[in-house]
Amino acid sequence: MRCCSARGCPIPSSAHCSAGCGRPPPRTPGSAGGLPPGWTSADKTGGGNHGTVNDAGVVWSPDGQPMVLAILSDSTTGDPDAPLEGGPVAETTAVLVDALFAVP
Template sequence: MPATDTPRCGARTEATVPPPGPEAGARFAPLDAVLADLEERRRVRLGVLAHDPGRGLTYARRADDRFAMCSTFKVYAAAAILRLESQGSLRLDNTAGNLLLRRLGGPTAVTAFARSLGDTVTTLDRWEPELNSAEPGDVRDTSTASGLARGYRELLLGSGLPAAGQQTLTGWMRASVTSGQRIRAGLPAGWTAADKSGAGRYGTVNDAGVLWSPDGSPLVLVLLSDSVTGLPDAAHDNAAIAEATAVIVESLTR
């Protein structure tokens, strides 16, 4: 991963994601209206946490509502493996989701790892593929936009991993191609992303990570969504995530 791609992506910062300040209501009222219209048009529910650490700006929409995690848990699983590898507890290998979980000690180990990052809400309870069932009202295998934002920021911008592990994880997430129709489809020209997508039943579509502007300024963005139709086989609406990304980035950087 060339260093010139994201000049500040290795910078380690205080990983707290503060709640929106008192000025957020007025500043982000237009964004609220745009996202409300998007939800109505596309029949989705959005959970959003966007945080600009450089300017201290935070935007939240249903940021404390629970959504099915689906494959976004894999960032925590991979990071937990990297932490153990840095401690000399195991040798790094290339394994799929359930093998990672087995190596860590099961889904509850991912929950414990999330807690070590300051994410107090994420809970992983089942294995693949059951964890993607995403039944409404079921809190198993769920997280919130605010919870994932805290954890992902700690891993990618903070001190959740040693520097070498952080660089490895960032490289893996930047190399991912699964969000090409989601967050990355909504980025302005010159922006890059290290993110992880996920999808499950009931139209669950997620994407979360850190974005970098052309000058290297980071923006933490977590977008969780599901269908409001209540249909188990509801279509995955990637375009809703892409459209939300575009308007959120524009609003926070204007």
């Protein structure tokens, strides 16, 4: 795979190149990382410089109720080479699922 800069990508860090231009490394948990047992998901993660990590998709409860999620996160360091961390996306998913599917 060619490095990001070979494709004209503005991302300066070679850390992004191993996964492709602007894509987070493999094992970024994304929304699925925050789902309770029995839930399923179909999602697309992405990321870029400054530690930006995004995830959009649909998650389904064990009884088949769908919820559409679009979660965007960014590093607060201002460092263009900040690592891509999927934890905040998984944590946000867990909070949303808990709040929106809580039994009153």
